């Protein structure tokens with residue numbers, strides 16, 4: 001199967017919901033179902049940090065969320081865990097700069113969607129050269145979700161990449177909400193990736209709908 005069409009991916013990245021069980025106030029299955037109903041366009045399983053599930057429990061939750069995404073036609077991406085992505089035959093994998101080199105991962109996952117985090121123009125160029133399908137740039141705004149997040153840089157890196165002619169699909173991440181999502185899109189992103197804005201909302205469906213309206 002060929003690598004995913006770039007324009008199709010750009011569209012899919014618009015409302016990118018990332019979650020793990022420890023980000024949720026209520027049952028993560030219910031959270032993901034409501035978020036899908038509200039209009040998310042792609043999903044990342046990120047079971048990481050304090051109180052994260054491990055082993056069989058992690059696998060079972062991933063499998064259940066993947067099945068839900070599949071019935072609704074939402075691409076299912078796994079964060080960090082290449083073995084899980086391969087075992088589940090996920091649609092893709094997202095990796096950071098601390099993970100295995102992009103080139104090695106690309107060889108291992110074949111044509112699956114490969115997202116890579118980048119924090120500079122140089123990192124972005126290397127990721128693209130080695131096979132990234134899209135980039136995650138952040139943190140755009142302050143976030144409490146990722147303890148080891150880099151310095152907040154607003155939308156400057158998105159603008160820098162676009163000004164340098166990089167047209168790879170990009171999502172902004174970190175502290176993105178209904179209220180600031182438009183700023184990220186105007187800077188040149190193809191989509192916004194959020195955890196808290198949706199997972200901690202008391203009205204997940206409504207919040208996701210409003211976020212989508214500011215992005216689509």
Ligand SMILES: Cc1ncc(COP(=O)(O)OP(=O)(O)O)c(N)n1
Nearest residue numbers: 079080094095096097117136173193
């Ligand atoms: C879409 C998207 N963008 C960036 C990240 C962050 O990845 P990483 O830097 O590897 O950090 P962790 O999420 O693994 O803590 C992401 N997960 N998704």
Ligand SMILES: Cc1nc(C(=O)O)sc1CCOP(=O)(O)O
Nearest residue numbers: 138139143145174175194195196
């Ligand atoms: C997972 C992640 N990666 C980031 C980066 O900067 O690469 S910021 C972040 C956390 C995003 O969560 P929230 O939407 O709750 O701020």
Ligand SMILES: [Mg+2]
Nearest residue numbers: 080094095096
């Ligand atoms: Mg990572």
